[in-house]
Amino acid sequence: MLRLILVVPVLFTFCLWISPQSILAQTAFQSRVKTTYTVDLTGLTQVHQIYTITNLTASAYAAHYSLDIASPTVNRPEAYSLSGEAIVIEALNQPSGTSLTLTFPEKTVGKGKELTFSLTYFDPSLSQKIGSALHLTLPGFTPDSAVQVDTTTLMIPLEFGAPVSLSPDPDQVQSDPAYTKLIYFSTDRLAAGLKALFGDKQTYQVALNYQLINATITPVDTQITLPPDTPNQRVYLEHLTPDPVALHADADGNWLATYHLDPRAELLVDYLSTVVIYGSVQPDPHPRPAGQAYLASDRFWPVDDPKLLELANHLQTPTAIYQYLVTQPQAADSNLAKLVKRSGSAPVSAQSDLTSLDYADAFITLARAAGIPARLHRGYGILTQPLTPSQAGLGPAFHAWADYYDQVTAQWRPVDPTWGQTAAAAYFNQLDLNHLTLRLHGVNPEPSYLNQIPGPDPALTDINVSVTERYPPKTTHLTTAVTLPLTTRLGLTHWLTLTLVNASNYTLYDIPLTVSVSNRDLVHPPSQTLPALIPSQTANLKLQFKPSWPQPTSIIMVNAYGQTDTHLLHYYTRYVSSGLLLGGAVILAGLAFSLARPAWRLLFPRSSPPSTLPRQSQKPPSTSQ
Incomplete structure (x- = not known):
């Protein structure tokens, strides 16, 4: 048998x-x-x-x-x-x-x-x-x-x-x-x-802890980086404790929080947010043009190196550059020797000491050398399953990948050549739901302190990322305030300060703003659009205010992002017009001149000048003999 x-x-x-x-x-x-x-x-x-x-x-x-x-x-x-x-x-x-x-x-x-x-x-x-x-x-x-x-x-x-x-x-x-x-x-x-x-999206709860230390004997202001919005992720802030002195976004779109530290002081900052990561590129709510800044060379992206320029001209396209890094790692390693190696993150594999930062740097360098705008993502790779046996049990880890700018679709496209080497599918133009961006770098040079650390910020001491099925509720709210000089004059232009604070839990983009007055007072410009306000960010706008009606109050209505706020302003308006003021000033000046002239003559009399006529000669009278 x-x-x-x-x-x-x-x-x-x-x-x-x-x-x-x-x-x-x-x-x-x-x-x-x-x-x-x-x-x-x-x-x-x-x-x-x-x-x-x-x-x-x-x-x-x-x-x-x-x-x-x-x-x-x-x-x-x-x-x-x-x-x-x-x-x-x-x-x-x-x-x-x-x-x-x-x-x-x-x-x-x-x-x-x-x-x-x-x-x-x-x-x-x-x-x-x-x-x-x-x-x-x-x-x-x-x-x-x-x-x-x-x-x-x-x-x-x-x-x-x-x-x-x-x-x-x-x-x-x-x-x-x-x-x-x-x-x-x-x-x-x-x-x-x-x-x-x-599933088109995944929701995570992200908890970060920062430790700020001022070891000097003088007060300092220091900044920390918070997870930003990207074409693949949206951030909903839950709390940031204590409140920063200021919040703003830099040229790359990073969220920066500023804290004031007294001499020899320490400060612990707790951050909690809900982050939604999308599997496909979303429409960029506030697109930034990919100009020459995204083609520039720096220490880690030696775009002008002749050997790398030759390789980039041979590859030419983002697809070819990605395939080169993924399918020819040995050839790539020899060419990557031209790059300055980063420190601080785990090697990509046991056969190579190159990190995900090195591969992201390589893609950006070759892309920029080929005339393709590119930028870097520093973030977190959330491993739901080990990609290789050597990565088993790693769990979440600091990770880096790149974006290139697609001129046809006018969108940033993600690329991860590191995970592309170890996964069954390509990480090109589309990532999974496990890439959490903590910091972007494309326009501004990276601070020197980031060269030796794997994470996005040296003050970041702890990070906890967990999956949640709770989709964050969007709370949209703007607070507004209006201030102007206490004393105004009819017909004259004054500066009015409009203060807006984004009290929402997410970034507001392309905020339509309209300001109107209940009477015949004028405000300029009456409408404009703010590019963006991140959560808790404050914006102060200067508007021209011209009173045209002699009354002590004015009602100013501010409509921002579909929300209307009414402000009742009390101020003192002088009732003399500018024409009367000018005429009065001329009359007073003339009167002063008229009174001052006689007094001057009394105090400082002038002597008569000598005659300039020729003197006739005088002859003695003649006598008769």
Whole structure:
């Protein structure tokens, strides 16, 4: 009796134990398999396979069938013959994987005869529901001539929505009342594995702790960096304690909080926010033009290096640069020797001491050298599953990746060449939901203190990121205040100060602002648009105010972001017009001059000047003799 023993090391991969019997079995049988992966609403995957074994000889039959599955978490295996008879299964779970051995109750003898059976088991390692998103990863396989993989189908509940990212694309997509069906007919397209993300966003609660120290004997103002908005993430601030002296966004869009420290003082700052990370690039609410600043060279991006310029001119496109870094790491490593290596983060792999910062720097340098605007993300890589065995158990870690500016779509596109080397799918143009940006660097040079640390800020002492299914409520509120000089004059222009504070829990962009007055007083400009206000940020606007009605009050209405505030201003208006003031000033000046002239003459009399006429000669009178 010939026993057929087949081995499946990675799900779809069929090969034979190398023994005289198995070699004979490989030539005596041909196998086909159809596989369906069904994911439930909790994220658990059921694997259902239908095998058909065809006898190629008249003298052999299959008594046993063995599979080695590269997952130690396989459970609840069941197998049935075509007639519905249960097939005995022996299961052995080990750290390296799970072995299943099926013993068939009947003998199928004869050339061309077929033995069909079904195998079902559950494997929680294939998919994971995190918050509202579903991550699905199927390992690759090596094709085997003795095993034909027919059709592979993925059944995803409609509640998870359409896939945000999916690689490779399916041959066919179908829908029924409960599931989205992704069907693959070609086995070659799945040889490299499959990676899919369902759910357009993921929500995290982010808690940060900063420790500020002033070791000097003079007061100082110091800044900390808070997670910013990006095309892939939106931040909803819950609290920042204590309140900073000021909050503002820099040219790169980073949120900077300023604190005042007395001499020899220490300050602990607690930050809590809800961050929504999107699987696809969202419309940029406040787009920044990608100008020459995003092409500049600096210490870590030696754009003008001749060797790197030559390589960039050869690669030319973002796609080619990404593929070069991902698929040719050894060649990339030799060229990356031109870059100044960063410190402070873990190596990408055991074979290389390059970090994610180094690969991000490499992409930015080559992109800028090729004339493509690019920038750096410093952040957190939230590992829901280990990407490689060496990364198992790392959990969240400081991470870096890049953006390049797509001139066609006028959008920043994300690129992660580090994770692209270790994952089944490409991290190009679209990331997963596990990239949390803590700091952006593109326009402003990085502070020198960031060169030796893995994180985005030296004051950051603790970070805690956890998944939450609670979508943050948007509280939209602006507070406004109006001040102007206490004394105004009719017909003259004064400066009015309008103060706006974003009391919302998120950044407001393109804020429409209209200011009007209840009487005939004038305000200029009556309307304008503010580019952005981050949470708790204060903006002071100077407006021209011209009273035109002699009354001690004025009602000013401020409409900002659909919210209208009314301000009643009390002030003292002088009732003399500017024309009367000017005329009075002229009259007084003339009167003063008229009174001053006689007094001057009395005090300082002038003597008569000598005559300038020639004096006639006088002759003595003549006497007669």
